Amino acid sequence: MSGAAIEVRGFSQDFGGVRKIHALDLDVHRHEIFGIIGPARSGKSTFLCALNRLNDLVRGSRHEGSIAVDGSDIYAPDVDVVALRRKLGMVFATPVPLPRSIYENVAFGARRAGIHGRDRLDGLVRDSLEKGGLWEEVQDRLGTSALKLSGGQQQRLCVARILAVKPEFILLDEPTSGLDPISTMKIEESLRKLKKDYTIILVTNNTKQAARVADRTAFFLNGGLVEVGPTAKIFTAPDDKRTDDYLRGKFG
Amino acid sequence: MGTVGRGARNRLERNDRLVRLALLVVAFSAVSVLLIITVFIIEQGTPIMFKYGLKSFLAGSSWYPSEKVFGLWPMIVGSIYVTLGAMVLGVPFGLACAIVLTEFSSKRVRGVIKPVVELLAGIPSVVYGFMGVVILVPFIRETFGGPGLSVLAASIILGIMILPTIISISVDSLQAIPPSYREGSIALGATKWQTVKMVLLPAARSGIIASVILGMGRAIGETMAVIMIAGNAASVPGSLLAPVRTLTSNIALEMGYAAGEHRQALFATGVILFVIIMVLNTVANVTASRMKGGRRG
Amino acid sequence: MKRRIDPRTEQAVVRTVLWTLTALTVLILVYIIVFILRKGIPALSWEFLSKNPVDMGKAGGIFSTVVGTIALTAGAILIATPLGIGTAIYLTEYTWEGPVTRVIRFGAECLAGIPSIIFGLFGFILFVTKLGFGWSILSGSLTLAFMLLPTIIRTSEEAIKSVPPVYRTVSFSLGSTKWQTVTRVVLPSALPGIMTGVVLSVGRSIGETAAVIFTAGSALRLPTSLFSSSRTMSVHFYILAREGISMPNAYGTAAILIIAILGINILTYYLMNRFIRRYS
Numbered sequence: 001m002s003g004a005a006i007e008v009r010g011f012s013q014d015f016g017g018v019r020k021i022h023a024l025d026l027d028v029h030r031h032e033i034f035g036i037i038g039p040a041r042s043g044k045s046t047f048l049c050a051l052n053r054l055n056d057l058v059r060g061s062r063h064e065g066s067i068a069v070d071g072s073d074i075y076a077p078d079v080d081v082v083a084l085r086r087k088l089g090m091v092f093a094t095p096v097p098l099p100r101s102i103y104e105n106v107a108f109g110a111r112r113a114g115i116h117g118r119d120r121l122d123g124l125v126r127d128s129l130e131k132g133g134l135w136e137e138v139q140d141r142l143g144t145s146a147l148k149l150s151g152g153q154q155q156r157l158c159v160a161r162i163l164a165v166k167p168e169f170i171l172l173d174e175p176t177s178g179l180d181p182i183s184t185m186k187i188e189e190s191l192r193k194l195k196k197d198y199t200i201i202l203v204t205n206n207t208k209q210a211a212r213v214a215d216r217t218a219f220f221l222n223g224g225l226v227e228v229g230p231t232a233k234i235f236t237a238p239d240d241k242r243t244d245d246y247l248r249g250k251f252g
Numbered sequence: 253m254g255t256v257g258r259g260a261r262n263r264l265e266r267n268d269r270l271v272r273l274a275l276l277v278v279a280f281s282a283v284s285v286l287l288i289i290t291v292f293i294i295e296q297g298t299p300i301m302f303k304y305g306l307k308s309f310l311a312g313s314s315w316y317p318s319e320k321v322f323g324l325w326p327m328i329v330g331s332i333y334v335t336l337g338a339m340v341l342g343v344p345f346g347l348a349c350a351i352v353l354t355e356f357s358s359k360r361v362r363g364v365i366k367p368v369v370e371l372l373a374g375i376p377s378v379v380y381g382f383m384g385v386v387i388l389v390p391f392i393r394e395t396f397g398g399p400g401l402s403v404l405a406a407s408i409i410l411g412i413m414i415l416p417t418i419i420s421i422s423v424d425s426l427q428a429i430p431p432s433y434r435e436g437s438i439a440l441g442a443t444k445w446q447t448v449k450m451v452l453l454p455a456a457r458s459g460i461i462a463s464v465i466l467g468m469g470r471a472i473g474e475t476m477a478v479i480m481i482a483g484n485a486a487s488v489p490g491s492l493l494a495p496v497r498t499l500t501s502n503i504a505l506e507m508g509y510a511a512g513e514h515r516q517a518l519f520a521t522g523v524i525l526f527v528i529i530m531v532l533n534t535v536a537n538v539t540a541s542r543m544k545g546g547r548r549g
Numbered sequence: 550m551k552r553r554i555d556p557r558t559e560q561a562v563v564r565t566v567l568w569t570l571t572a573l574t575v576l577i578l579v580y581i582i583v584f585i586l587r588k589g590i591p592a593l594s595w596e597f598l599s600k601n602p603v604d605m606g607k608a609g610g611i612f613s614t615v616v617g618t619i620a621l622t623a624g625a626i627l628i629a630t631p632l633g634i635g636t637a638i639y640l641t642e643y644t645w646e647g648p649v650t651r652v653i654r655f656g657a658e659c660l661a662g663i664p665s666i667i668f669g670l671f672g673f674i675l676f677v678t679k680l681g682f683g684w685s686i687l688s689g690s691l692t693l694a695f696m697l698l699p700t701i702i703r704t705s706e707e708a709i710k711s712v713p714p715v716y717r718t719v720s721f722s723l724g725s726t727k728w729q730t731v732t733r734v735v736l737p738s739a740l741p742g743i744m745t746g747v748v749l750s751v752g753r754s755i756g757e758t759a760a761v762i763f764t765a766g767s768a769l770r771l772p773t774s775l776f777s778s779s780r781t782m783s784v785h786f787y788i789l790a791r792e793g794i795s796m797p798n799a800y801g802t803a804a805i806l807i808i809a810i811l812g813i814n815i816l817t818y819y820l821m822n823r824f825i826r827r828y829s
Binding site for chain 2: 556557559560563564566567568570571573574575577578579581582584585631632635636638639640643644652653655656657658659660662663664665666667668669670671673674675695698699702726727728752753755756757758759762763783786787790791799803806807810811813814817818
């Protein structure tokens with residue numbers, strides 16, 4: 001398929017009349033890790049939630065412009081939003097395991113999609129946990145409560161959970177902000193491996209993480225895109241002074 | 253991309269809309285029942301009030317159904333006396349418990365008192381009435397004279413019965429006060445009681461008043477316990493020790509065998525009772541919402 | 550010069566008064582329970598529970614009233630629970646605060662304040678007379694169901710509101726429809742809280758007398774169908790005590806009632822603990 005995986009054209013989003021994102025234009029390429037950095041309140045998370053139309057659930061949300069995934073406008077009238085959200089899986093900043101077993105957490109999305117039958121689910125759960133880098137640690141206690149896992153393990157569980165619904169894109173919203181360095185490293189390692197099969201968009205307030213992991217990086221400020229480009233360039237020779245100032249820590 | 257055809261999407265939307273509609277209908281069941289109750293009670297009870305005249309109905313001091321004399325005044329007074337008596341007992345005890353529960357007790361003690369209060373709320377009214385008959389009424393008769401079946405007995409038992417209502421709502425309003433109020437007061441050197449008296453009680457005032465009004469509503473609406481211990485004489489009680497009949501007892505005592513206009517008169521009693529309760533509850537809810545919503549300053 | 554009471558003395562006095570009043574309240578309850586159980590338990594036996602009343606209740610047991618109580622309570626709960634939970638779901642998940650929700654809540658609050666005798670009257674007018682069901686378990690269950698409705702709505706709503714909002718977000722982001730989110734994530738998490746409301750309503754239904762007498766009647770025979778008139782334990786207790794038919798049997802019935810209430814309260818605590826433990 002030609003064209004970028006995700007094409008955003010002139011996209012704006014309002015909540016109750018307050019504009020949170022202004023006229024965004026950007027592309028995300030297939031099988032890359034696309035990093036988004038910027039200070040708080042810059043619209044990074046809002047943008048992420050626009051991609052899977054999670055913002056629709058907020059009362060009084062409006063948008064302008066378009067977002068096309070694989071060439072199709074996600075706001076077209078005949079779009080199946082439920083399928084869209086499986087296609088773009090999301091991992092949140094705080095790991096939120098559902099109050100059930102590890103197995104049931106991973107199987108949750110698949111069950112909703114109509115996949116039943118112990119054999120299929122068993123294989124799917126194992127596969128997802130392996131890809132999420134958690135299988136070894138939990139393989140003999142799949143039936144225990146997911147709430148008993150450590151923070152880092154819970155977050156890897158959340159990754160496995162979305163992998164089980166066979167997405168094409170993985171959206172991560174500050175996934176390691178509350179985690180210890182080792183868990184952070186493990187997750188970053190998983191992302192590098194997952195890039196092969198998925199397209200990854202990573203919002204992070206830790207610029208060093210973007211530098212480590214992202215292929216291209218975008219800098220958001222006050223709801224708008226300031227600059228986007230290959231990570232190396234953004235971090236060494238950004239075009240925009242604001243990007244430079246932010247990376248030097250002059251604000252943020 | 254994961255699109256669905258126009259038909260399928262409309263099906264998803266339609267399902268969601270159907271669910272929402274079905275739940276809306278269900279949600280209106282409470283309101284509908286309320287409306288139906290109001291309609292039926294009024295429909296059955298008001299004709300006779302207009303036939304005999306509202307004034308004679310409410311102010312008439314004799315109730316002789318067999319002679320078609322329907323005066324509710326003794327029962328109205330009876331309900332008022334008994335309710336006031338219940339408040340005299342219930343409010344101080346109830347408030348005391350609420351204050352002790354929230355401000356003066358350790359977690360362990362609270363773990364004892366709270367279940368006790370909830371248990372008190374669960375005891376059937378007939379059991380309360382029974383205790384009144386077996387213990388309280390003879391006691392009153394022997395200590396103070398009179399038949400024992402009296403305003404006093406009813407007030408005491410009703411006072412006990414409304415304790416859980418007053419306690420739980422007052423506790424809620426006291427607990428809703430932010431800790432900073434307490435901390436600020438203590439920091440200024442006040443004792444715990446001074447904090448309670450001068451900061452907390454005023455702050456919780458609307459909630460406490462709401463609990464009192466709701467307690468009143470419960471007392472006025474109580475039937476079984478009152479029938480067993482109040483004596484049920486259809487005359488204005490002359491003293492605390494005199495027997496009394498309330499509006500609720502009036503209905504319950506005679507409903508079993510009433511017919512024709514007598515029965516309609518009992519429905520009319522129901523209307524009066526219903527109106528009183530509705531007014532009380534609306535006032536309570538308004539006061540309570542002021543507790544929840546409109547704290548200023 | 551104004552005489553000032555030392556605040557610490559004032560506090561000591563007040564504390565004594567408050568604690569005395571509280572202790573009296575606790576003692577009253579303990580006294581009631583001990584009294585009934587002491588006099589009632591001797592009358593209890595397997596015969597008492599399994600035999601029907603004989604001779605207007607002077608002899609025999611209370612079996613038919615036990616059946617009547619169970620039938621009436623079950624009927625009421627079966628009607629009130631779906632209606633109550635459905636209302637709670639609508640109020641929390643399918644709509645936002647506005648005139649519609651205010652009307653619904655107002656209706657439920659008012660219903661909660663109506664005394665049981667009025668429900669009895671209403672049930673008598675509508676179910677027993679107008680709809681022609683007569684004094685029956687059906688009339689009684691319907692009437693009781695509407696009495697229990699506000700409680701179930703209120704506790705269900707609280708339980709559903711306590712489910713962390715992120716659970717819903719996660720569910721949606723994994724590709725669930727709204728209904729799936731409600732039934733697979735919200736309701737299961739809210740279940741202990743909802744059950745608490747149901748259990749409390751069962752307790753209330755067992756002890757209810759005024760509404761039941763005028764709708765289900767007071768027949769002593771074992772009920773054979775929904776349209777049979779039937780006596781519940783609390784009605785039976787009332788009649789035994791009031792008419793002085795048999796004090797031992799009255800105490801026995803009261804003891805059963807108290808034990809049932811105790812059991813229900815304990816069950817409620819167990820459920821609430823499970824609810825709290827889930828989120829800690």
